[in-house]
Amino acid sequence: AQKVTQAQTEISVVEKEDVTLDCVYETRDTTYYLFWYKQPPSGELVFLIRRNSFDEQNEISGRYSWNFQKSTSSFNFTITASQVVDSAVYFCALRGRGSTLGRLYFGRGTQLTVWP
Amino acid sequence: NAGVTQTPKFQVLKTGQSMTLQCAQDMNHEYMSWYRQDPGMGLRLIHYSVGAGITDQGEVPNGYNVSRSTTEDFPLRLLSAAPSQTSVYFCASSYDQETQYFGPGTRLLVL
Numbered sequence: 283a284q285k286v287t288q289a290q291t292e293i294s295v296v297e298k299e300d301v302t303l304d305c306v307y308e309t310r311d312t313t314y315y316l317f318w319y320k321q322p323p324s325g326e327l328v329f330l331i332r333r334n335s336f337d338e339q340n341e342i343s344g345r346y347s348w349n350f351q352k353s354t355s356s357f358n359f360t361i362t363a364s365q366v367v368d369s370a371v372y373f374c375a376l377r378g379r380g381s382t383l384g385r386l387y388f389g390r391g392t393q394l395t396v397w398p
Numbered sequence: 399n400a401g402v403t404q405t406p407k408f409q410v411l412k413t414g415q416s417m418t419l420q421c422a423q424d425m426n427h428e429y430m431s432w433y434r435q436d437p438g439m440g441l442r443l444i445h446y447s448v449g450a451g452i453t454d455q456g457e458v459p460n461g462y463n464v465s466r467s468t469t470e471d472f473p474l475r476l477l478s479a480a481p482s483q484t485s486v487y488f489c490a491s492s493y494d495q496e497t498q499y500f501g502p503g504t505r506l507l508v509l
Contacts, residue, residue: 286440315496327441327488327500373440377496384429384448384495385456388440 284309284378288389295364296397303359303392305374311335316350316357317375317386327373333357364396400424402501404489410507411479419474419504421489427499429492430472434458434485435503441488447472448495479508 285308295301307316318330331341333350341348345362361368371393375386405420423430431446433456443456447466461483463475472491476483486505490498 317497319500325486325505326502329497329499332497375441384431384446384492384498385443386433386441386498388442390438390440 284311284376284387286374286376286387286389288372288374288392290392291390292393292395294395294397297366298363299396300360300362301364301394301396303361303372303374303394305357305359305389307355307357307374307376309376309378311378313379315377317377318348318357318359319373319375321371321373321391323370330359361394364394366396366398369394369396402489402491402499404487404501404504406504407502408505408507410509411476412509413480415479416475416477417479419476419487419489419506421472421474421501422470423472423489423491423499423501424470425491425493425499426469427491427493428469429495429498430466431456431490431492431498432462432464432472432474433488433490433500435488436485444474444487476506479506481508484508 287306314335316333320328347360349358371391373391374389402423428449432444433441435441445464447453453464488503489501492498
């Protein structure tokens with residue numbers, strides 16, 4: 283079974299605060315891929331990052347960083363010094379090698395609101 | 399490149415009407431898929447295609463048909479719309495069946 287849990291439904295922060303979005307996944311596959319997508323108020327889905335199960339190195343891209351820990355089945359996303367433009371729904375997704383070809387399993391999303 | 403394009407952006411249908419949601423990509427991706435997004439549900443896979451002439455069902459295929467006559471296009475057909483099909487529909491494409499790039503979405507309301 284493949285499952286992604288984003289326990290935080292909504293998060294509100296004030297600009298310049300750091301914020302971490304949690305993602306916990308379940309899979310029996312030994313090879314899998316994890317993703318984060320951003321959905322701004324305009325509605326499109328923007329790809330942010332893909333991480334392979336055999337690569338546990340953390341990644342940093344500007345103000346964004348991702349912490350992948352296989353031991354806890356987590357793939358958390360941190361925004362440093364948040365900005366109003368970061369306000370969006372963020373989805374974590376899983377693609378297991380044993381799942382339907384190409385199918386992504388999405389979490390229910392975390393609504394992030396950054397106040398000025 | 400335009401990426402993944404979808405038309406229309408918005409559509410209102412009456413129960414029982416049929417329509418086709420269009421999806422096109424200009425990245426020469428073999429893999430394309432359709433998802434629907436419902437409030438609090440994330441996205442769920444409807445149908446997918448690994449290349450021209452090849453399609454298969456996803457998680458929630460009932461009430462939808464697809465075809466893939468060219469690499470570029472992957473239309474989604476609603477044969478007889480039902481209120482339960484009110485949703486936002488996203489088309490996606492991928493070069494490696496892993497990282498998927500989504501179109502802007504079509505918002506559908508069935509009355």
